[in-house]
Amino acid sequence: MCGVTGWVSYERDLMKERHILLDMTETMTARGPDAGGVWTRGPAGLGHRRLAVIDLDGGVQPMTAATPSGEVVITYSGEAYNFEELRGRLRERGHPFLTRSDTEVVLRAYLEWGEAVVDHLTGMYAFAIWDSRSRSLLLARDRMGIKPLYYARTRDGVVFGSEPKAILANPLISRKVGPDGLREIFAVVSTPGAAVWEDIRELPAGHLAVLTPDGLRERRYWEITAAGHTDDLATTVDTVRDMLTGIVRDQLVSDVPRCSLLSGGLDSSLVTALATALLDTPVSSFEVDFADQERNFRPDHMRGTPDSPYARIVADHVGTDHSSIVLDPADLLAEEVRVAAVRARDVPVGWGELDSSLYLLFRGVRARSTVALSGESADEVFGGYGWFHDPGMVATPMFPWLLVTGDHALGSMLRPDVEAKVDVTGFRADSYSDAMTRTPVLPGESAVERRMRQILHVCLTRWLRVMLDRKDRMSMATGLEVRVPFCDHRLVQYAYNIPWSMKTFDGMEKSVLRAAARDLLPDSVLQRRKSPYPSTQNVSYCAEIQRRAGEILADRHSPVGALVDARKLSHLLTMDVEKLPLVPRAALERVIDLEIWFRLYKPEVSW
Template sequence: MCGLTGWVSFDRDLVQHQADLDAMTATMACRGPDDEGTWSDRHAALGHRRLAVIDIEGGTQPMSVRTGDGLVTIVYTGEVYNFTELRAELVRRGHRFRTRSDTEVVLHGYLEWGEAVAEHLNGMYAFAVWDAGAAKLLLVRDRLGIKPLYYFSTDDGVVFGSEPKAILANPLSDRTVDLDGLRGLFGFTQPPGAAVWRGMREVVQGGMVVVDRAGLRERRYWTLRTRPHTDDQQTSVDTVRSLLEDIVSRQLVSDVPRCSLLSGGLDSSVVTALAAAECDEQVRSFAVDFVGQADNFVGDDLRGTPDAPYAREVAAHVGSRHEAIVLEHSAMADREVRRAVITARDSLFSMGDMDTSLYLLFQAIREHSTVALSGESADEVFGGYSWFHHPVVQAADTFPWMAVPVSGARAQVSDRFNADITAALDLPDYIRDQYAGAVSEVEPAGGESEHERRMRVICYLYLTRFVRMLLERKDRISMAVGLEVRVPFCDHRLVEYVYNTPWSMKAFDGREKSLLRAATADLLPRSVLQRAKAPYPATRDPLYAGALLQQAKELLTTDDPVFDLVERSRLDDIVRRGSATMPIGDRNRIEQVLDMSAWLDIYRPHLRLS
């Protein structure tokens, strides 16, 4: 895994802008702590920071091949899991290789297939190819959008990078955040391609961007399509199992230490069990826990049981070498950790202690492993949230995660800014427009019942909108500490197959993730197979809440610019009535204000909120 950046300009000599390229590349150091490299000619400049995972000695970048028409150069991040087969095919077609890296396979794939190279790749990736002979830049992103890639159009070209901070380091960039940027964040439905910073865009999932003297053009090489599903239930179960075994086997390939993330839920347990069965050596597994969690845990609508006992049971069952990373309240409330998380995410939106604890978990794992396999996105693929089965959610004329009948869920969308900004955002209208546009993308299937059609829509919304937020969080926070997190459930073959499996098969026994449970029933303890879905854990330590209260008190004594965005009086009310046993809503509100304050201080954005 790596970080890439670059600049194409048809009116400048970019050889003269090495300092700018170096500054852009330096912002990606956390994504690539092992090596760095830059390359430039008159109209193109590429930068790369490397996290060495495959072919540690030979995979340095930028990587170039000289052709009869000129030099072709690539900067690449991610993993292509079928690179061995592609390499063999390219050798048969006459290509010769100098390294064992998947980067070189992608580069030669471009020489062979041009822009169509993306259609041959299985994996998580983002890359940029500068073709000097054609004077053309190609930007490509994987099908599910696991790996990020942003770009900013200029008068004579484009600036791009794995994260916005790389683009913001370029003198041509715009540090403005306007209402549209905030709507995408706080409406919980950022449209594909949108970014927080004005003028900046993401390469869409399964998309590519071509830049040449004629301008900039976007197109998609993959979208989630509706196709007939002719397999019966048992064949569907067997196919899911076969796909999972192949996917995990491919994603275990690494020249550096690997591990799995094991919460004790179904998804991470399946990945850990499959990895343990595939590996010759003992698999390491890690989970997050909190000091005093056993004493402080109180079940609620979202989290009925603590994770730790289930994680230990799975580890014993599959034989993994398991370790719980137990976090102190002081580390989670540390101001520098908060700043590190906000810097990683480039955004004033965060999930409070669930982000800081994830950062600290990944930081601890990185001391032992460079690659981790995760159960992320199984809920979106298999319909794993309990509210998939709730009649109110199924019938709601909005994004399903906004109709969840859980206390406080709706408050996430609003209630973050002062009255003037809230009115200007007009999130209800924005959400309605985005919902209508997203639903219009869904291709119907012939002969579907109304219920099957509705469940197809819900699954599509999760796979194309909601999962994007989760994958971005996982990528940014893991790469902030140089940890590569792989997501087997996002293999496009599995996503396509399960998406087109009728809902009646996905939930054949009336429970969430019936198809996944049936496909992996022999791998896990019965207690885990039957365990209800629980989201990523949050601490209930009253000492953490107390630390937040103290920070909020200190903030209220200042003229922090955050109070141009939020009502000082509301934070003051929380502090005055606050205690270490404050309601979770009050605690979340404090976290939001502290996070916004940190973001304003780190990024110094130009805000246009009217």
């Protein structure tokens, strides 16, 4: 895993702008703490920061391939899990290899197939290839959008990077955030391609872009499709189990220490159990916990049980070397931690402690491992969230996560004049309508099956993007590579077409997945209801969030006041901390994140 960046300017000699490329590359150091490099020739410059995972000595980037007609250069982030198979095929076609890295395989695959290289890759990746023969740049992102990639058009080319911060380091790119950007911040709808910053676009999942002297074209090369499902229940369960076993086997390939993230839920427990069965040595597993949380845990509508007891049950059952990263309020409230989380995100998403605790978990894991396997995305793929199983939520024409988290209320934080121009409510409605029209369905499906397809698809294409971006930003900020077996596009495509009635055949969420894990996990874990990522219930943490947000809202010189109406949040500042739910607390967390964002990025905000 790494950080990539670069610049193509057809009217410049970028050898003279190398210092700018170095600055852009430096912003990616956290993503690639092991090495860095910059390549420039004429109108093109590529930068790379490396997190060494495969072929520690041979995978140096940017990597070049000489051809009779000129150099072809790649800067690459991610893992192509089928790289060994591809290397064999390419050798048969006459390609030489100097390293054991998957980067060289992707580069050689481009030489063989051009932009169709993406059709041959299985994995998570974001890369750029400069082809001096055609003076063209290829930008590509994996099918599910696991790895991020952004770009900004300039008058004579493009600037790109794994994160917006790399692009913003180029003086050609402004720090403007207009109405569309504010809508993305406060609406929580994750429009494909949107990047908050006015001049920057995110390359959507399953897309590539090609820049030539004649301009830039962007195209989709993969998407989820609807197809008939002819397998019976037993075959479906066995297929899911076999697919997951093969996926986890592929994702265990690494030349550095690897581990699993184990919460004690079905998804992470199954990944951990499969990894343990495939390896000869015990797997290291990690969970996040909060001081005294297990002893003082209070069930609520989102979390019925604490994670730690179940994580220990699984660790004992499958035999992992288990560790708990225990956090106290001081850890979560540390200024450097919250600043690191906002800087990693580039925008003030307002997840506060949920981001800070994940960052601290990943930092603790990174002290012992470089690669971690996660159960992320199983809920989107197999229908695990509560909203899939609530008829009222299913029927409501709104993004379902907004109904659960209360994020639909966050737009009311805005000052009336800002809200009138930004129109978060109308934006959400339009975004939802657009998302529904993009759902692939089958002719003749029942109304129930069609509606569940719509909910699944919107979660896979909108909500999953939010979750994957959070995972990527927090993990890469600590130099940890997190792999997500449930995001393998082959599994996603297969699971999407399993009928909803089969997905819920036992009356619980993720029935097929539970059946696939039946001989690997104890009953207590198999029967455990879905529990989201944990959140601290410590009242001292809540009290400090109230205090900090109150200071910001009371500061007449704070730029936050240009967006947020303090009067609308005043009741949250005096609410009993023991009765301050997570959703209202998120509004205060966002106030704090906004203040840090203004301080770090100095955005030019307009509406």
